[in-house]
Amino acid sequence: MKITGMQTNHLTNPLGYALQTPRVSFQVTDTGAKVAEFIRIQVAMDAEFDEIVYDTGKSPELTTIGTDLNFSLKPRTRYYWQAEVWGDNGEHAVSDAAWFETAKMDEPWEGRWIGSNKLKETNPMLVKEFETDKAYKRSRIYMTGLGLYELYLDGERVGDEYLAPGCTDYNRWIQYQTYEAEIKSGPHRIEVFLADGWYMGRFGLDHAVNNYGDQHKMILELVMQDAKGNEEKIVSDESWEVAAGDVVFSNIYDGETYVPTSNRSARYGAELLDGPTDRLTARYGQPVVVKEEIRPIEIIHTPAGETVIDMGQNMAGFLRFYCDEPKGTKIYMQFGEVLQDGNFYRDNLRTAKAEFTYISDGISKYVQPHFTYYGFRYVRVEGFTKEITLDQFTGCALYSDLEQTGWITTDNEKVNKLIQNAMWGQKCNYVDIPTDCPQRDERMGWTADTQVFSGTACFNMDNHSHAA
Structure with a gap:
């Protein structure tokens, strides 16, 4: 018997979240037991559990899917917790320590704006x-x-x-x-x-x-x-x-x-x-992070004379690139989802310019945007004075740090592609909040869009922070 998947409010070892009443959950694996007859949760100020501050005792009333920790929390404090389980077949297990750490709570701010x-x-x-x-x-x-x-x-x-x-x-x-x-x-x-x-x-x-x-x-x-x-x-x-x-x-x-x-x-x-x-x-x-890095598959020279990088996958995020250019060199990029007649196309973005401009300081380094994101597969590039290579570029897929919990594979490649497209649709539109699109001049949190998709979203990922 093993205890795994320990979470507090659907988060693994959360640091500085608004927890209110912490609710802990976990999974029991590698066991022949059908049910947990008794569960015990202990909370301590240290990972060795020498200073225990809360103890449910051995109880038949607790569940693995959620136990509220009803004790007073202190601000800026890390609490360690562990679970103990007794199975109906006599098996017994004690988990490793997990933790959660409170933020400032009601503590006044000493910093000023x-x-x-x-x-x-x-x-x-x-x-x-x-x-x-x-x-x-x-x-x-x-x-x-x-x-x-x-x-x-x-x-x-x-x-x-x-x-x-x-x-x-x-x-x-x-x-x-x-x-x-x-x-x-x-x-x-x-x-x-x-x-x-x-x-x-x-x-x-x-x-x-x-x-x-x-x-x-x-x-x-x-x-x-x-x-x-x-x-x-x-x-x-x-x-x-x-x-x-x-x-x-x-x-x-x-x-x-x-x-x-x-x-x-x-x-x-x-x-x-x-x-x-x-x-x-x-x-x-949960934070918006670079969840996946994708290598481009081709550098295209279009009939219109453009240089376009094909990432091979639509994503929300940005392009990171290595720049080894003289000081003052202007690198200019435009982001788009499709080609039309073999050329770069972005009219579907309406008024969104979806651009990135970098003026080189002469220092060789990796460069990326900092405060924006794009919905794109193709990137039109200008300004490089040296021949570019695929190894210079990395697509950074940016979305909320949600754990994927669902996988489906069939013997039909078209069905598999449909499932994959739905998953990427979720990734592209879960940049902090559920949005309607990741590319054009909208990207707004229309609740009807996410309501229609919410069932699929919950099968794909642990969607608690977006759907609760």
Whole structure:
């Protein structure tokens, strides 16, 4: 008998989610037992279960599919839990430890909303440099940004998610995210890049801008805890600096222009801004991540003289490419779903430009968009001064981090292709919220579309966060 698939609120080891009452579930495998006669759940402050804070006792009333943990949670705390099962055939098993970690809950924010009125018309970068005289056992960053943000610590991107804090009704709630960080002794640098996203960028049936606000801003708390439990904090305030960021233009529909010059941009003092602190909530949805990487299958030279990369698969996401071009070289890309008469075609996108422009800084490196995504199979490319190869390019399929739970294969290849198409339809339209399309100037959360598809979606993936 083995206990596997341990989850809290349908999530594996969730960090910083809005858990309310945690509900734990698990699976029992490798057993001849037909039912679990008794189940016991224990919760502790440590992985060794020396400090137990909750114990259901050995109970015939509990189930594997969901047990509520009815005890008071503390903010910013990791809890470990394990399950114990007795089968009706006498078999017995104890699980390994799983965990969940609370976010700030009702704890007041010490960080302030910051931005810059001087750089209001740009996509800014906010910077904080600091130094520590010791290494910290445990560090967490709690933050969000409007419209979208990317977080870097000491030059490395923190986390693997994109388009944070996600697509929500910002007038009602704004999700903040929790990140683990490693803080050693020495100098450190936090960078936060902001862009328009759904919050400020062109979006909706009327293609309006500033749907929820007209200024970039962010709020952050870095909490560092040493081996003795003492805490120190770095928070967003007027001690930060701000400069124009590398993303010159970004829009969900129209794409992005990326010019890596932020390290040479003029610096100004960050300003305290009014912000919706009362609407901040720990995250609900699972992060949008690169779930699959796809290699292109062909470089096409069309009758119209275009150079087009064929990914061999429609996807939602972006193209990552290796750039080894002289400084100032302009690389330009357009994204589309089909060819027409053998040529690149994008009229079905309506007003969505779906472009990416990169101005090389002369440093050989991998390049990709940061605050947008495309629905595409084909990419028209211009500007490379050297012959391109398929190895330079990778398609990054971007969608919510949902676990695939359903697979169907038949002896009919056409039926198999239909099933595969349905799966890719879900992947392409589950970029944070269920949408109607991933490519044109819409990409909206029409509830009728997802209602029709919801049954299939739940067979394909653990769809709790999108359907509950």
